[in-house]
Amino acid sequence: MSNLETITRQLVEALLRLDSPGVGALLDGLRPLAGGGPSLDDVVVPALERIGRDWEEGRVSLSQVYMAGRICERAVERLLSPDRPVRGDRPKLGIAVLEDHHALGKRMVKSALRAAGYQLQDYGHGRRPQELVEMALRDQVDVLLISCLMLASALRVSEVVAGLQKAGSPIAVVVGGAPFRLEAQLWKEVGARAVGRNSAEAVAIVRSLAEREPWA
């Protein structure tokens, strides 16, 4: 069993025992960002996915899923990278969870971008497509990052893209979250410009868009 699998299994066990100090101790040794050795993304995401699957198959209760999410949120919050000095005012970024209320992934992506020196408008979670269009247009963001954990929410990204197109806006929509990891072509189907699997990819995508786009 690889090191990563061992830590993930130990994390699942600690989460299901509601052992917050144990979770903290396991996560303490990890790097905050994905890439080059076990990171928070590499361990927290598969551990919670495993708990989600166990819930789907009736082996754990929804309250255990809830508590696991809460314990991770608290532990991750403590470990996220500090913000770096801001690079300048472009690109302007906005981030939100569309429709659903699974906010941990957004929190991790936001932190990674801030640690890379980008400023973001956080539009929160549970947002409706039209609300998000209005907020992004109001703030004239260059990139709108959308996180979705439920398939029904992911499908509604197409309404955000259509709303922006109707307003003649060039805002690039970048998506991420479980449904997009499960269905490789879904991001294209909903009209997004790019998809990222973790917080490090979110940073890489914003960087590469900033190189290609005519933002001042």
Ligand code: B12
């Ligand atoms: C924890 C959890 C909860 C917690 C949420 C706590 C919280 N504050 O966030 C609670 C218990 C509240 C909950 C509730 C529900 N949940 Co829930 N939940 C989960 C679980 C187990 C883990 C999610 C998580 O936090 N993962 C860890 C984070 C860090 O990972 P992540 O969000 O994927 O983010 C990473 C990447 O995806 C990426 N990323 C994320 N966003 C973005 C955005 C961009 C732009 C980029 C580039 C990258 C990126 O970077 C992140 C870091 O690596 C998932 C299982 C799963 N497979 O994901 C189910 C899951 C999402 N839930 C599910 C369901 C059904 C529900 C409920 C409807 C259950 C119910 N009957 O009430 C409710 C709905 C609540 C709502 N309206 O939103 C289903 C969805 C199924 C579907 N097909 O849509 C899942 C998949 C479980 C399952 N296997 O069935 N849930």
